[in-house]
Amino acid sequence: MDDDLSSSLLCHENETCLKEGGEELEYQFAGSQHDCGVSEDERVGILIEREIVLGFKRDESMVFGDWVKRARVEAINWILKTRATLGFRFETAYLSVTYFDRFLSRRSIDSEKSWAIRLLSIACLSLAAKMEECNVPGLSEFKLDDYSFEGKVIQKMELLVLSTLEWEMGIITPFDFLSYFITKFCKESPPSPIFYKTMQLIFTTMKEVNLMDHKPSVIAVAATLVAMDQQLTRDAVELKMSSIPQHRLLESKDVFEYYNLIQRLYEENTKSDTHTPIEMTESSRVTSSAAMTKRRRLTFSDDEGSSHGKGPPG
Amino acid sequence: MEMEKTGAGVAVLSAKEAFEKLEKVGEGTYGKVYRAREKATGKIVALKKTRLHEDQEGVPPTTLREVSILRMLSRDPHVVRLMDVKQGQNKEGKTVLYLVFEYMDTDLKKFIRSFRQTGQSIPPQTIKSLMYQLCKGIAFCHGHGILHRDLKPHNLLMDRKTMMLKIADLGLARAFTVPIKKYTHEILTLWYRAPEVLLGATHYSMAVDIWSVGCIFAELVTKQALFAGDSELQQLLHIFRLLGTPNEEVWPGVSKLKDWHEYPQWNPKSLSTAVPGLDELGLDLLSQMLEYEPSKRISAKKAMEHAYFNDLDKGHL
Incomplete structure (x- = not known):
């Protein structure tokens, strides 16, 4: 890392751990061992440019319908629960939801095909694990309460997701920016609690928004600022952002808008549960009307393309 | 695409x-x-x-x-x-x-072998051009947050006519983000494997690719693998014989790595003994690529700016 950057680092801790339910998540902050001849500022600049290529922006014509929103929340609950069961990193869960939203932004699923949403969530989590994890479990490890899918069916869905997303799976997430923004903003604060709180805020808002509508850098900045201070005005947000060399690449309007969204959700959560205002709902179970019925097997028929499946028998 | x-x-x-x-x-x-x-x-x-x-x-x-x-x-x-x-x-x-x-008609392994078989040396300017292209490609990967993790002559494709070099076989490549993730160390062909990986480091960075680039550089000059071990232990011993057995002084933290043991003590030799025929500037660049401490190893971007490449016509590369 360049000397000018090393000297400007505000948080001098090398490593901090996010403890969640007894597990440790290693999180290593920017340090000289990551020198790749590209300064952190340049690295973040490259990432922000790539966000534009990846097409993170609100598309008013692409709004999820009510049933998709409900199914999406169930899918996210299942993803978070399975992440904990299989010991995946939080980033893997987030990446899988990004794939999920990206897929649904390009293809629609009929409302009667709840099984297709379940299958999609398995495929997205499996693909995210293959991108992020060192040890990837077999497809049979991805278990649902209400359906049972054969390996070859999940494989077909993986291929459909890949072709729909044009194999563009190296998608940027807010976690690519967190150490940078926390380091820039935190000044005297030790980063560990800030990082943990920022993570929680990101996961809380994930359920409420289509991740394709917002740039990951914007989410990362806004969540970090809320974690540090919940009373910032628009001017204060702009002032904080001006400390980032790459601030011209970030729209302060978008950051402030997302900051307010997080604030609103934070307050709603605080009202609904005084003990854990922001909780990663990995323990919550997938609930659906079909959950009480016996497991049903889905198979693609041979004459169908991989984009369609036969629904389970009624 | x-x-x-x-x-x-x-x-x-x-x-x-x-x-x-x-x-x-x-x-x-x-x-x-x-x-x-x-x-x-x-x-x-x-x-x-x-x-x-x-x-x-x-x-x-x-x-x-x-x-x-x-x-x-x-x-x-x-x-x-x-x-x-x-x-x-x-x-x-x-x-x-x-x-x-x-389609590329050859790879660097075949290219080196063809010179070895005829007993000819690869022209110094050809080596320089290939090394610059390799550093440029790796700098691009690293700048986009990608570690290759399996660089070796076989994975570097070439066009014999234009002498263009291209990095291939990214099956073991991983995106690195800061934070650096814990990576498996069961990767990379032994001969080009960095010492921190051989010693069981699970947190590692772009420096693993630079070590491989250094090994490839030496191989282009001598037409022989620089460190040709047939097991992880033998591989380490080959490295230690040439560069000296590392210690806390030259590589802080080395003795805390998972697979560190007490090894025979060797003093470092001059790189010119192992890579005769490489000029002074080339040896300087090579020594920076083969630094024990990963954080001290030169980056691909900095390597491109090294004086060794000063007399190279970079316009068409």
Whole structure:
């Protein structure tokens, strides 16, 4: 890392751990061992440019319908629960939801095909694990309460997701920016609690928004600022952002808008549960009307393309 | 990249219909590589066939990473271009993926072997040009947050006519983010493996690729692998014999690495004994690529600025 950057680092801790339910998540902050001849500022600049290529922006014509929103929340609950069961990193869960939203932004699923949403969530989590994890479990490890899918069916869905997303799976997430923004903003604060709180805020808002509508850098900045201070005005947000060399690449309007969204959700959560205002709902179970019925097997028929499946028998 | 569109209503030719296989040119973990002709254009391509033989695995992680990383990096002239991904079925009805790459007529391993067989030295300016292209390609990968993790002459494709070099085989490549993730150390061909990986480090960075680049640099000069170990221990001992046995003074933290033991004590030798024929500037660059402490190892971007490359015409590279 360049000397000018090393000297400007505000948080001098090398490593901090996010403890969640007894597990440790290693999180290593920017340090000289990551020198790749590209300064952190340049690295973040490259990432922000790539966000534009990846097409993170609100598309008013692409709004999820009510049933998709409900199914999406169930899918996210299942993803978070399975992440904990299989010991995946939080980033893997987030990446899988990004794939999920990206897929649904390009293809629609009929409302009667709840099984297709379940299958999609398995495929997205499996693909995210293959991108992020060192040890990837077999497809049979991805278990649902209400359906049972054969390996070859999940494989077909993986291929459909890949072709729909044009194999563009190296998608940027807010976690690519967190150490940078926390380091820039935190000044005297030790980063560990800030990082943990920022993570929680990101996961809380994930359920409420289509991740394709917002740039990951914007989410990362806004969540970090809320974690540090919940009373910032628009001017204060702009002032904080001006400390980032790459601030011209970030729209302060978008950051402030997302900051307010997080604030609103934070307050709603605080009202609904005084003990854990922001909780990663990995323990919550997938609930659906079909959950009480016996497991049903889905198979693609041979004459169908991989984009369609036969629904389970009624 | 001309990735095939598979949206509704778009007719997509299968690999069998679109290509005529000419010859098998290699074999990897998941399948064969063919030289083929695209029927529509007559263009020669490389087809990398990937069997999805495990229903319980789904799409192999190596294929997934390779394709998604190439989707990001393929616009660089020093990274092999992925032109398309086609899906098909084999005789048993299993799904097969074909990765369609631009065709390159040789690789650095074959190129070095051809000089070894004729007893000729690779011209110093050729070495310089190839090294600059390699550093440029790796700098591009690292700048986009990608570690290759399996750099070796066999994975560096070449065009004999233009002497263009391209990085290939990104199946083991990983995106690194800050935070650096814990990586498996069961990777990388032994001869080009960095000492921190051999000693069991799980947090590692771009420096592992630079070590490999240094080993390749030396091999271009001598036409022999610099450190040719046949086990992890032998590999370490080869390194220690030349560069000296590391200690806390030269490499702080080395004795805390998972697989550190008490090793025979060797003093460092001059690199010129192992790489005779490399000039002073080349030896200086090589020594910076083979620094024990990963954080002190030169970056690919800095390597491109090294005085060794000053007399190279970089305009066409």
